[in-house]
Amino acid sequence: MRTVVTTAAPQVEIVVPVFNEQAALETCVRRLHRFLTSEFPFSWRIVVADNASTDTTPAIATALAAELPGVRVLRLERKGRGRALRAAWSASDARVVAYMDADLSTDLRALLPLVAPLLSGHSDVAIGTRLAHGARVVRGPKRELISRAYNVLLHTVLRARFSDAQCGFKAVRAQALPSLLAGVSDDGWFFDTELLVLAQRRGLRIHEVPVDWVDDPDSRVDVVATALADLGGVARLLVASPLVRFAGVGVASTLAYALLFLLLSGALATGAGAANAVALALTAVANTAANRRWTFGVRGRRERVRHYLLGGVVYVLTLALTTGALASLHAIDASPARGVQVAVLVLAGLAATATRYVALKSWVFARMVRERRAAGVS
Known part of the structure; x- marks a missing residue:
């Protein structure tokens, strides 16, 4: 033949x-x-x-x-x-x-x-x-x-x-x-x-x-x-892997969050709870934008509002975790040093990192990630 x-x-x-x-x-x-x-x-x-x-x-x-x-x-x-x-x-x-x-x-x-x-x-x-x-x-x-x-x-x-x-x-x-x-x-x-x-x-x-x-x-x-x-x-x-890019964005966000918390709770004399909420909100917006572009490769205006709204839900979950960590710290020490507060909040934020990655990948950006894969784009 x-x-x-x-x-x-x-x-x-x-x-x-x-x-x-x-x-x-x-x-x-x-x-x-x-x-x-x-x-x-x-x-x-x-x-x-x-x-x-x-x-x-x-x-x-x-x-x-x-x-x-x-x-x-x-x-x-x-x-x-x-x-x-x-x-x-x-x-x-x-x-x-x-x-x-x-x-x-x-x-x-x-x-x-x-x-x-x-x-x-x-x-x-x-x-x-x-x-x-x-x-x-x-x-x-x-x-x-x-x-x-x-x-x-x-x-x-x-x-x-x-x-x-x-x-x-x-x-x-x-x-x-x-x-x-x-x-x-x-x-x-x-x-x-x-x-x-x-x-x-x-x-x-x-x-x-x-x-x-x-x-x-x-x-x-x-x-x-x-x-x-x-x-x-x-x-x-x-x-170049998404996980490493996410980790890089996470490290930068955590450093920015710690600095903002120290500024708000120290120089501006904002309460620890309010400082945590504001610092976390500001860095959460930047974190979502950076992960949208660098980790998941999403660009342009398409679904941008939806991504930020869903990112806001992830922020609320992270806020609940860090607020709970602060409350636990204050139950142990009514007047903890700001350095101790930052350390506890950073540890709580790190604990939320894995959950944040899963939420962003499988929920916030899931639809566009699937579309990019179907189109053969990493």
Whole structure:
């Protein structure tokens, strides 16, 4: 059975990014071509994305494209696996785009279960995983340790729910691709991780396929340099996460609240209860505005009045908590020092922070967050 389509848009396009792969490229492409021709039920295309190779890789790729139906070559003059995938995927007219490494470490029989949920519309992104139950992996202890440690880091720091970020075997549904690529800034090895984290944050469905995988002993990846770049990428995504942005706004609001309380209760001789209410009201307005723009990415006038009204309800709840904390303090000490009052109020405010985040995310800004996710905007 032959399913090669060269003139019409294929259902699946498989990109093979390469850099100086003259030793392995021909074997890889011919093996992949034979598999797709004889065993793959969907129309397909192979694109060799030559990533600024300096050996005979470009000539080999060109010769293969001239000989084998359904094979094309894309030449880039700058290095970076993410850059190669971005260029190839952006130019694709296929319903599903995928990629695999030139060493073909992953068993090709996993390709069909990888792309089928995307073609059916069941999922938006699909990844091969070497770390899920059912995967069979052959590799050295050093790479195994690094891979598992990296994914533990992603789960801990970025709250990733996917099991394997860097397996070179992934696919994306074309409809989800443009907004994802627009949101990914890395053009190197961290491209995969950033793409998956962004997809998760936008609520896209990520399908995982346990794979049979054999390590390539001839891999020329600089493990130390790649690890350092990945750590920098993790830090960047952490700072960009809604929770961290919310925490930053919360810290600034708390400092402003404490200063206003000291000013109102000290220099202006306002009572502790009134000072708390006024300071909290002023910072609550600023807090809602900052979270509206920076944490949840809501801009413009749409639903602004509604957001501030609902933010006012959250303010009332926080006011009740801090007022209760003040009353408890005064029951213990009728004339507490202002520093003690500030400390108690700050602690009460911190206790309300988690509730405030949940309320803002699931209630105040919930509708617009859902709309942004549906539109593919983080």
